[in-house]
Amino acid sequence: MNELLNDLKFRGLVNQFTDEKGLQELLEKESIKLYAGFDPTADSLHIGHMLPILTLKRFQLAGHSPIALVGGGTGLIGDPSGKKAERSMNTVEIVKDWSDRIKQQLSRFLDFNAAENPAIVANNYDWLGSLDVIGFLRDVGKNFGINYMLAKDSVQTRIETGISFTEFTYMILQSYDFLKLYQTEGCKLQIGGSDQWGNITAGLELIRKTEGDSDAKAFGLTIPLVTKADGTKFGKTEGGAVWLDREKTSPYEFYQFWINADDRDVIKYVKFFTFLSHEEINKLEEEVQTAPEKRTAQKTLAEEMTKMVHGEEALQQAIKISQALFSGDLKVLTASEIKQGFKDVPTVVLPAEEKNLVDLLVEAKISPSKRQAREDVTNGAIYINGERRQETDTVLSEADRIEGEFTIIRRGKKKYTLIQYK
Structure with a gap:
């Protein structure tokens, strides 16, 4: 077993091969180029994208050359795979901006300056954006039978709820990406999530029909979709x-x-x-x-x-x-660290002036009344920046403000309120 493929299997990163033996032989013979696609459906990638990114990185560390394909073109369409309804359409300008941001994020994980096998970033808008309808239908669309496309899971799961012609053509566009990278970059492997199996095999079929059986030799590999044991969605x-x-x-x-x-x-x-x-x-x-x-x-x-x-x-x-x-030692935190750690904590904005603790508890709605506020203080339920305060005549001053910006008040064991000064 090829060492890289053995590692992928140990890690549970292999869902399906189109030709395991053939890919193993290819990896033993030469350094290959492979790709994974990332459609810009938001202005940032999320951890759901990490598995294909890091799988590309594993191939690069093993001496192969990854291509990170940003879907500036396909992102304008929307992949129906795994979706119950059609995505909302975004403008060309928005998708272009998102594509540029995603390119920057990918550079954190892949080495684009490696001496022997540098990674490449490509954008499929570069070739999809200039296609003309007639030429595309004649040269590419003719290779796809309707029955063949209907049999794919990405289409089957949407037939009952409805799938637009726009989404229906996504498979053809992604297949054309594989063909284009095969022809221009010598890319011989596409990887993707298990929901991409239909799109990947359609691309291999297009390469075979376009290049001829004897010459074309490309492969597909899918990786599992990440799940959580408790049934909630990963990420x-x-x-x-x-x-x-x-x-x-x-x-x-x-x-x-x-x-x-x-x-x-x-x-x-x-x-x-x-x-x-x-x-x-x-x-x-x-x-x-x-x-x-x-x-x-x-x-x-x-x-x-x-x-x-x-x-x-x-x-x-x-x-x-x-x-x-x-x-509970909150005084060690800086203002920027407080913004991170207390991002979802209720925040009350107040003037930067001295204030009696009991009055502050009521004003910030930490305690419902002055009577309750006094009880909370004397009972030891109130903490200021991690320190218990039990004197009802306590006055909060500049010394109680972390970097002049925040005071963290805790009532009981878990109820935090962040006071932010303007």
């Missing part, structure tokens, strides 16, 4: 999707997503998303069984992923915020 939190853009998902939130992984999922995620050795992974798997309370695997996963996506400094910041929240 989703109460706040929505977990994005790779730190402005949409802060490094602290990103870190927390991984550290909260279920024991039933964590080793699968470690295999999927990290570059730890087989021995290191097996050791973590043993720890999950023998000492789950230590959550060593979750901590390792969170550290590896946060460092990979956001860098070492952001990782250390995320760890610092987590430790401060756990210990």
Whole structure:
């Protein structure tokens, strides 16, 4: 077994091959070019995209050349695969802006300056945008039988609810991408999620018909769609999707997503998303069984992923915020760290002036009345920046403002309110 394919299988990253033996022989003989496509359906990639990105990276580390194809053209159409309804259409300008942002994000993971096998970023709008309808239908569309297309899962699942002609042609456009990259770049392998099997095999069929049986030799490989043991959707939190853009998902939130992984999922995620050795992974798997309370695997996963996506400094910041929240020592946090760690905490904006604690608790609606506020204080239920305050005549001053911007008030064990000063 080829070492790379053996590693992919160990990690559970192989769902289907179109020709396992043929691909194995090809990888043993030469360094190949392969691609995965990323349609710009938002202004950022999210962690659902990480599996194909990191699979491209694994191929690059093994000496092969990955092509990250940004779907500036297909993004204007929308892939029906796995969708219950048609996507809303975006303008050319919006899709172009999103495409540029995604290109920048991909450069964090793939090496575009490698001496021997640099990665390539391509945009299918470069060739799809200039196609004329008549030429496309004559030269490309003639190769696709309606019965063949109807048999594909991406179409079958939408027949009852309805699929537009626009979406119906998506398979042809993606197939044309594979043909174009095969012809211009010598790309011989397409990878994608398991829901892309129909589109990938359609592309191989187009290459075979266009290039001839004897000359064309290309392959497809699908990787699993990531699932969670509890049945909820991977990559989703109460706040929505977990994005790779730190402005949409802060490094602290990103870190927390991984550290909260279920024991039933964590080793699968470690295999999927990290570059730890087989021995290191097996050791973590043993720890999950023998000492789950230590959550060593979750901590390792969170550290590896946060460092990979956001860098070492952001990782250390995320760890610092987590430790401060756990210990209650909130004074060690900076204003920027508070913005990350308390992003979803109720925030009250007040003038930067001295104020009696009881009055503040009522004004910020932390306590419903002055009487209750006094009881909360004297009973030891009120904490200011992690420190308990039990004197009802306490006056909050500039000394209680972290970097002059925030005061963190906790009532009881878990109810936080963030005071922000204007």
